[in-house]
Amino acid sequence: MTARRKRLSPAARRERVFAYSLLMPAVLAVFALIAYPMYLVFSISFREGKSLNFLALDRRPLGFGNYDYVLNDSATWHSVYVSLVYTFGTIIPAFAIGLLTALLLNRVFPFRRWLRSLILLPWAVPGVMVSIIFVWLFDAQFGVVNYLLRSAGLITSDIAWYTTESTALFAVIVPTLWKSYPFFTLTLLAAMQSIPGHLYEAARVDGASMWQRFRHITWPGIRSPATLALVLNGLWVFREFDIIFAATGGGPAKATETLGIRAYNEAFGYFYMGRASVIGVLMLAIALAAVFIARRQLRKEFF
Amino acid sequence: MKPTNVIVWLAAAFCGLFISNAFAQKPIELEFPSWQIEEAGAGEYWTELIKAFEAKHPNVKIRKQQVPFREYVDKLTVRFAGNNPPDIVHLPTRNFIAFASQNWLSPLDADLASTDVKATYTKLADEMNYEGKTYGVLMMGYGMMFYYNEKMLSDAKVGIPKTSDELLKAIAATTDANAGRFGWGAPTNEHPNVFVEISTWVTGEGASLFKGNQYNFTDPAVIKAVDKFRAAVKNAPKGTSSEQARQLFIDGKIAMLRDGPWVAAALKKAPDATKPYLKMGMMPFAKIPGGTSNSLHIPAKIDPEKRKLVWEFIRMTTTPEWQSKFTLLTSSPAPRRNALSPADLAAHPEIALVNKAAAESVNLFPEAVAVRENYNEFAKIFVESGLKLITSDRPTADIMRDLQSEMTKRVPAK
Numbered sequence: 175m176t177a178r179r180k181r182l183s184p185a186a187r188r189e190r191v192f193a194y195s196l197l198m199p200a201v202l203a204v205f206a207l208i209a210y211p212m213y214l215v216f217s218i219s220f221r222e223g224k225s226l227n228f229l230a231l232d233r234r235p236l237g238f239g240n241y242d243y244v245l246n247d248s249a250t251w252h253s254v255y256v257s258l259v260y261t262f263g264t265i266i267p268a269f270a271i272g273l274l275t276a277l278l279l280n281r282v283f284p285f286r287r288w289l290r291s292l293i294l295l296p297w298a299v300p301g302v303m304v305s306i307i308f309v310w311l312f313d314a315q316f317g318v319v320n321y322l323l324r325s326a327g328l329i330t331s332d333i334a335w336y337t338t339e340s341t342a343l344f345a346v347i348v349p350t351l352w353k354s355y356p357f358f359t360l361t362l363l364a365a366m367q368s369i370p371g372h373l374y375e376a377a378r379v380d381g382a383s384m385w386q387r388f389r390h391i392t393w394p395g396i397r398s399p400a401t402l403a404l405v406l407n408g409l410w411v412f413r414e415f416d417i418i419f420a421a422t423g424g425g426p427a428k429a430t431e432t433l434g435i436r437a438y439n440e441a442f443g444y445f446y447m448g449r450a451s452v453i454g455v456l457m458l459a460i461a462l463a464a465v466f467i468a469r470r471q472l473r474k475e476f477f
Numbered sequence: 478m479k480p481t482n483v484i485v486w487l488a489a490a491f492c493g494l495f496i497s498n499a500f501a502q503k504p505i506e507l508e509f510p511s512w513q514i515e516e517a518g519a520g521e522y523w524t525e526l527i528k529a530f531e532a533k534h535p536n537v538k539i540r541k542q543q544v545p546f547r548e549y550v551d552k553l554t555v556r557f558a559g560n561n562p563p564d565i566v567h568l569p570t571r572n573f574i575a576f577a578s579q580n581w582l583s584p585l586d587a588d589l590a591s592t593d594v595k596a597t598y599t600k601l602a603d604e605m606n607y608e609g610k611t612y613g614v615l616m617m618g619y620g621m622m623f624y625y626n627e628k629m630l631s632d633a634k635v636g637i638p639k640t641s642d643e644l645l646k647a648i649a650a651t652t653d654a655n656a657g658r659f660g661w662g663a664p665t666n667e668h669p670n671v672f673v674e675i676s677t678w679v680t681g682e683g684a685s686l687f688k689g690n691q692y693n694f695t696d697p698a699v700i701k702a703v704d705k706f707r708a709a710v711k712n713a714p715k716g717t718s719s720e721q722a723r724q725l726f727i728d729g730k731i732a733m734l735r736d737g738p739w740v741a742a743a744l745k746k747a748p749d750a751t752k753p754y755l756k757m758g759m760m761p762f763a764k765i766p767g768g769t770s771n772s773l774h775i776p777a778k779i780d781p782e783k784r785k786l787v788w789e790f791i792r793m794t795t796t797p798e799w800q801s802k803f804t805l806l807t808s809s810p811a812p813r814r815n816a817l818s819p820a821d822l823a824a825h826p827e828i829a830l831v832n833k834a835a836a837e838s839v840n841l842f843p844e845a846v847a848v849r850e851n852y853n854e855f856a857k858i859f860v861e862s863g864l865k866l867i868t869s870d871r872p873t874a875d876i877m878r879d880l881q882s883e884m885t886k887r888v889p890a891k
Contacts, residue, residue: 227558314715314716315714332654337666337867339868422667426868443857
């Protein structure tokens with residue numbers, strides 16, 4: 175026998191309506207800022223041909239030609255490779271530096287507060303400014319990096335960091351790393367400070383070494399926030415645009431052309447909006463795949 | 478009517494008169510983006526022209542906006558694509574057909590009929606035609622000039638080169654990268670002028686990147702010329718734009734440079750330490766490469782009243798007075814024949830040299846309409862390979878072959 179659906183009392187109905195109306199602004203914001211733009215990207219990805227009139231995109235013919243072109247173009251997979259190298263090349267060292275600085279700041283020493291502000295400063299600097307700073311640092315003729323390397327005898331002639339294919343990707347990873355590590359520092363430091371101090375005291379009394387204290391007390395205490403920070407920062411770096419665009423524009427010869435840069439070039443350099451949208455869909459698919467792979471760990475930590 | 482009501486009505490009428498008067502007097506603003514606003518010579522020309530125009534039209538203000546050349550065409554294209562074009566359209570002429578083919582520019586045939594442009598401008602003005610209509614007014618056609626630092630050449634005990642082989646020897650002799658001195662200046666980063674630099678060497682050697690409506694990148698004569706380009710650019714500072722290369726030349730860090738005649742105006746403002754040694758001459762090439770430089774246009778989408786004003790502004794540039802001023806301020810040849818009086822020519826001997834180069838020049842830009850309609854994409858793809866030529870050791874023939882294959886696929890020449 176099926177249970178009869180309970181009829182709601184007028185009060186309960188009013189409460190439900192009130193609850194939904196409180197949710198409505200958030201729902202509208204999600205629709206306007208996330209769902210509708212996403213729908214537009216998918217819709218434009220099926221519009222074939224060059225489109226120099228942004229207002230007449232819906233008049234372009236529909237088809238799968240853009241998907242065929244982008245997915246069969248070797249330049250696309252090159253951009254995927256560059257994006258992955260850029261992301262992992264940034265996140266792994268940024269995490270290591272963030273962890274080390276968090277461990278440092280977790281200690282008590284003079285001027286700790288000042289040092290904390292200084293270490294977190296790169297996070298506040300806009301990406302374009304970061305790019306300008308590092309373009310000058312790595313300048314082929316007048317940059318301080320070449321000067322220091324030559325003074326140390328490590329190179330004999332100046333390296334054109336941003337205009338040589340073999341060094342350009344490294345030269346854009348460095349500023350991104352500089353800008354990314356403070357987020358790890360902040361997250362891990364907050365997690366470390368929630369670990370009870372008596373655990374360390376007890377471990378010291380028991381004769382545990384520094385590494386043992388880190389492995390058995392610190393790391394288990396920060397693992398959850400570290401996992402989330404890795405996923406979030408990884409996704410941010412994966413879709414990073416302004417640092418690379420301001421420094422190299424995706425060059426030289428596509429050496430730093432990540433998917434984000436490629437999408438920009440297809441849209442505003444060559445005016446193939448449909449192809450740019452396909453690259454956007456591909457980026458979304460890769461990001462979803464990464465979150466899917468990390469979901470087990472995230473679920474274990476948080477749910 | 479009550480006295481208070483009368484006062485209220487009178488006050489309202491007075492306010493209305495004031496407001497409508499204020500609106501009537503509100504100046505019309507014409508937007509004028511350009512990469513030349515801060516350029517030596519050209520910047521002064523535009524400032525004087527705008528001042529004179531505003532003096533003739535007190536209710537009109539022209540808002541200049543400097544946009545770096547490297548991003549200029551991209552930014553302008555996005556504006557047109559977004560249906561928000563500027564009022565006065567200043568374009569590198571190599572890109573104008575791409576804009577005209579999108580019906581973004583207004584034909585000027587009716588406007589030009591009331592001027593003497595067709596009768597007095599050189600043949601280069603025909604470059605403004607597309608599909609039987611004229612879409613712009615040419616500002617300049619030119620031949621490449623050779624700039625050199627006399628002192629740096631004599632310190633290296635080399636004479637002024639007269640051939641491309643002598644040029645390469647002089648470049649090598651004047652380079653000391655560790656001391657921050659370079660024999661050659663050229664754009665060596667992602668810059669649209671990388672194409673101009675390579676095409677200059679190819680055209681200068683008597684070869685051509687184009688053969689009718691086909692790309693000719695793998696021709697042995699082209700490969701040989703590109704090899705010379707690579708040899709030259711090995712001794713150029715890396716990661717520099719055209720503008721940076723010019724500045725380094727003016728600062729005495731670069732011995733030689735090829736560029737348009739407009740650099741001569743910048744040399745007049747060089748520091749005292751280098752000014753006496755900075756000279757301009759004819760390119761030491763078999764042929765003088767050149768082409769059309771820039772032009773003014775009116776957007777197709779524009780308010781009729783603004784259109785009249787923009788045309789009046791453009792028409793001013795075509796008059797003998799402003800053609801003469803253009804040449805004197807920018808040291809570049811104006812498109813009007815005999816723009817300078819004999820007295821002015823005698824007082825400015827560098828203009829005679831510039832005019833000679835312009836008269837002898839061979840076009841270094843693509844002529845196929847299909848390429849010109851997609852010039853921006855063509856240039857970007859070419860520059861990518863240009864950077865490989867500059868920074869890698871891959872054989873020239875391999876890079877040019879790959880370039881030909883990609884270009885044929887993405888920007889068919891017919």
